[in-house]
Amino acid sequence: MIRPADYDFFARFLKERSGLILTDDKHYLLESRLIPLLNRFAIPDFARLAEILKSNEAPIIAEAVVEAMTTNESLFFRDKVPFEDMARSLLPALCAARLKTHTLRIWCAAASTGQEPYSIAMMLAEKPELTGGRRVQIIGTDISSEVLERARAGRYNQFEVQRGLSVQQLLKYFVKSGDWWEVVPQLKAMIEYRKFNLLDPFGGLGTFDLIMCRNVLIYFDVPTKADILARMSRQLAPDGFLQLGGAETAIGICDAFRPLPDHRGTYVHTRAPATIVAARR
Amino acid sequence: MKTCLVVDDSSVVRKVARGILEDLGFCVEEAADGAPALEMCARAMPDAILLDWSMPVTDGLAVLEQLRSSEAGRTPKVIFCTAKNDMEHIARAVSLGADEYIMKPFDSEILREKLEAVGLLDRVD
Ligand SMILES: C[S@@+](CC[C@H](N)C(=O)[O-])C[C@H]1O[C@@H](n2cnc3c(N)ncnc32)[C@H](O)[C@@H]1O
Numbered sequence: 001m002i003r004p005a006d007y008d009f010f011a012r013f014l015k016e017r018s019g020l021i022l023t024d025d026k027h028y029l030l031e032s033r034l035i036p037l038l039n040r041f042a043i044p045d046f047a048r049l050a051e052i053l054k055s056n057e058a059p060i061i062a063e064a065v066v067e068a069m070t071t072n073e074s075l076f077f078r079d080k081v082p083f084e085d086m087a088r089s090l091l092p093a094l095c096a097a098r099l100k101t102h103t104l105r106i107w108c109a110a111a112s113t114g115q116e117p118y119s120i121a122m123m124l125a126e127k128p129e130l131t132g133g134r135r136v137q138i139i140g141t142d143i144s145s146e147v148l149e150r151a152r153a154g155r156y157n158q159f160e161v162q163r164g165l166s167v168q169q170l171l172k173y174f175v176k177s178g179d180w181w182e183v184v185p186q187l188k189a190m191i192e193y194r195k196f197n198l199l200d201p202f203g204g205l206g207t208f209d210l211i212m213c214r215n216v217l218i219y220f221d222v223p224t225k226a227d228i229l230a231r232m233s234r235q236l237a238p239d240g241f242l243q244l245g246g247a248e249t250a251i252g253i254c255d256a257f258r259p260l261p262d263h264r265g266t267y268v269h270t271r272a273p274a275t276i277v278a279a280r281r
Numbered sequence: 282m283k284t285c286l287v288v289d290d291s292s293v294v295r296k297v298a299r300g301i302l303e304d305l306g307f308c309v310e311e312a313a314d315g316a317p318a319l320e321m322c323a324r325a326m327p328d329a330i331l332l333d334w335s336m337p338v339t340d341g342l343a344v345l346e347q348l349r350s351s352e353a354g355r356t357p358k359v360i361f362c363t364a365k366n367d368m369e370h371i372a373r374a375v376s377l378g379a380d381e382y383i384m385k386p387f388d389s390e391i392l393r394e395k396l397e398a399v400g401l402l403d404r405v406d
Contacts, residue, residue, distance in 0.1 A: 080404070158366060158384045162391045166398055167375055167382040176368050 076164035111140030114151030154183030315339025
């Protein structure tokens, strides 16, 4: 079992490495997620694991601990509304303000196993008029290499493909290989996956027209959320959009953003021209 | 109240489906084979049909074909619910007029979503 001093250490370690806040009541979670890892690396107990992490000598183990503690659940077209809003008002507003030659850049900042970026890709493949012939670059990032590998492979089980997707989408955008359903190359080619920690500087990522950062800020404390949101505002085009998850908000946390009326979970720059906000349903 | 006809030769599957559908507010009828299912439809068209593929006498595909050949038979939303999980089967069912497809084994979440997708349940946002 985990000694209190070690628990505190793991909590500090995780906050520092990934932003994850481990409250005092998460002993069970920590144990159940890390026991398989102890077995995998033949580490006798949690005290020894803490020593290894402190020594900084086994980056692979440190990374495995961070990954094991992430929650990676995702769904195709999760919550539906953000994707409908994107199609109905965000993309039309962006296109209206951009030249035909502009490449639309979309960032899925916690892409997990890929359902979110693939949902966007599917939507754009289905309705090319949404981007008016503009090139689109979708960047999916996540801290966990394991989920990114799954995202790149684009393979899902039958339960995963039935949630959120219509049978027509399944037939059109997947091929069955063995027990898996694999995303077609056309969609895979629309997305670039990169390993990226949201605590690190965003400079190298460039500027985006739309950022989806959903169901990840919930794991962080307020200063971390505020910091990530403030830095994200610098990567977002002046008339770009940020979409957060259903249980997340920028209100009262980061004054660089204000909510877009009538579009739950969508934010624009506080100093954005009033005209974008007129992007309507 | 919306009605759903569950057509499956397995009484276990019918029972599970009935439980889920009743929780979702449907009035449920059952048939253990395609022929009685078609008779029941002729008497009163349900709003939805949850249809198994392989059944001893008249299989799901035959039911779908016959059903869709009549004007009245075009109204029910047909959701295939089967263990035939490959692309050819799914494509076949869709081309013959299935509205949705559930791969067995299924759970209540998937059934609810598919009923939502065919417009028989309100979306919970
Ligand atoms: C619940 S998933 C969200 C998936 C998707 N956005 C959705 O809403 O369905 C959260 C993801 O955030 C990732 N994550 C956690 N901390 C992170 C960090 N510091 N930097 C980047 N990604 C992180 C996890 O690895 C996990 O895959």
